[in-house]
Amino acid sequence: MTIDPIGVVRRIDQDKARIVLKPIHVEGLSGLAVGDRLDVLYWMHELPAEQRRAMRVHPQGDPSRPRKGVFALRSPMRPNPVGVTAVQVLDIRPDGPVVQGLDAHDGSPVIDLKAARPG
Secondary structure, three states, X not given: OOOXXXXXXXXXXXXXXXXXXXXXXXXXXXXXXXXXXXEEEEEOOOOOHHHHOOOEXXXXXXXXXXXXXXXXXXXOOOOOOEEEEEEEEEEEEOOEEEEEOOOOOOOOEEEEEEEOOOX
């Protein structure tokens, strides 16, 4: 199985980021508007291999809390380090959207963008 990223995250500041799409994927923005909500799926490329093997971790890294399985948490420790964050579209540039609320690091490969579910 191969995942081909559609773009990359470029941080603007702590809360804002550009999602720079590959030219072949820009057409997929058709119908997207400022104010829309998106789920951004990205690869946590800086997660070390040893952390990908951990199947039980302390919630939010707090050792006073009992360990839980990674599938019961939103922990970054994952066998496949896919992150997902709901964001708001602030602007749409020719190469992709500017969003607020994305917690991905600069340079993170973007796997997909999906319209966020209402609610």
